[in-house]
Amino acid sequence: MLLTLKRKYREEFLAASFLWPSLTILVALLIYPLIDVVRLSFHDSNLQREVWVGFGNYIALANDPLFWRAFWQTVVFTFFSVVLHLVIGLGLALLLNMNLDPAFRTVARGLLIVPWLLAPTVAGMIWVLMLQPFGVLNGLLASLGIIDTNFTISWLGDPSTALGSVTAMNVWRAFPFFMVMLLAGLQAIPKQLYEAAEIDGASLFRQFWHITLPQLRGVITTIVLLDSIWTFRAFDPVYVMTGGGPAHGSEVLATAIYFDGFQKLKFGYASAEAVVMFIVLFIVSAIYVRRTMSNQQ
């Protein structure tokens, strides 16, 4: 009896014996904390005591202008990062896909990937140095005659330029991911398509519009979704470069949650914010997961 059962579910037994360590770890590290955060979001908590407040945190959050400001700024930060990653990544991938010397291509690709290897903390600090009032960017602008040396710009100290500066750093650090993915996508396009277009006399722009872009659509959708999710949840660039300031001018959701939780010790409120963020990310992820799952079949 047991033997027939074992035979029938042989594959299940074998699979389970290989899978359980990873699955146990991931469920313990992801599912349990998720439940814990949802539970906490209905409490008022500073970790010493917990008081049930029902939807209190969520109502407070809906009426909190700072939360909505952080939310909106996260959307702006994500939108511009992703669009610029795509534009720069695609431009460089197209250049690298030209009829270049193979050795030059490998070296150029390698050099252009380097920013992506740096920790966001390290990259952020380099940019903090460059963006100081007496930093090299102002120096560069002054020597080009764009600004006066007596009126240098405090890029990170001014609420109107802080978020843009963080976005610029993030674009610089992460465009290589797009470049590499799109170059791989370009190299997978059959050469015959271009040869046919060449014979028909299609211009380079027409070839790009009617062959290259449609062929890259799958890759572009995938990396745009992935990058949107990664940028939306990003913490390091903002925390390192501006700490969300000045006057919340560059606050994003991840830093707002961190400060509410770990500095103001409003863990219930921070949990409610995290749950909202999770729901937004979950919706985008669902689109991504559906796409990849249908590719796997």
Place this chain on the structure above:
Amino acid sequence: MTVAQYGAAAHTRPYLGKIGIRGRERLINAASYLLLLIAIAIVFFPLAWMLTVSVRPNIEVMRMPPEWLPQVFTLEGYRKIFASPRYLVVFANTMVVSLVVTALSLILGAMAAYALARFKFAGQRAVLMFLITTQMFPLVLLCIPYFRIFIALGLYDTRTSLIVVYLTFTLPFCILMLRSYFINIPRDIEEAAMVDGCSRVGAIFRTLVPMSYPAFIGAGLYTFLLAWNEFLFAVVLIESWENRVLTMAIYSLMAEFVTDWNTMMAFSVLASLPLVMAFIFLQKFMVQGMTAGALTS
């Protein structure tokens, strides 16, 4: 077909003078080289600035207009770091944490990937979907429960806690990437080894593991990079200096010595060096890992 429609474009192609098609191609190629070199120069500017600041005294750093090259060459920043056990322990910590995380992720990840690639079992789809979704989790959400849990377990402010939580994002990545590689290796090879008297585990180690070494190197490198560069969990879970990792130490340095850019940039150079060196020698695997990881996961 869409291309044929535009056959008429041949006649409207702009007149390019005497250079002809060959000449036009050479012109476009020369422009590609030039644009790539300009792109490399722009992308490398922040890195070059980091390097030059790391070897010049602090008074030179904020000069307006900027000195492009060091007027006084000094290795004082590097000397300070190598002379201080306080800094060196941070490098050792990061190395230990990253190596242990990489080893664990590869071993556990390979086991799970094998189960997902070779067996058919109930719930397989659900496991895959779960793994893909975990990569989209907002990590800041996990900080609050982790903080509570690790305090309760007495693991707060230990390197062990970092190793455990880094698995939340490295393990799913390794599983998915190795699985996509294993699937493309015919199972007949293992079955042949099993017919020849190997046990299943023996067959895996003699055929599958050696055959998929590029996937192991690619996934391993990327995992190492993620662990080495992680910042958020390190901020939340580590308190004392002797357990600190690089990203966090850099951030504390910035707060501590606001104007000692020389030492901070030397620190940044040293923190980025292991990744850049590994990348130079293993670029091929790394690029494979990047593309495979995101496109198949």
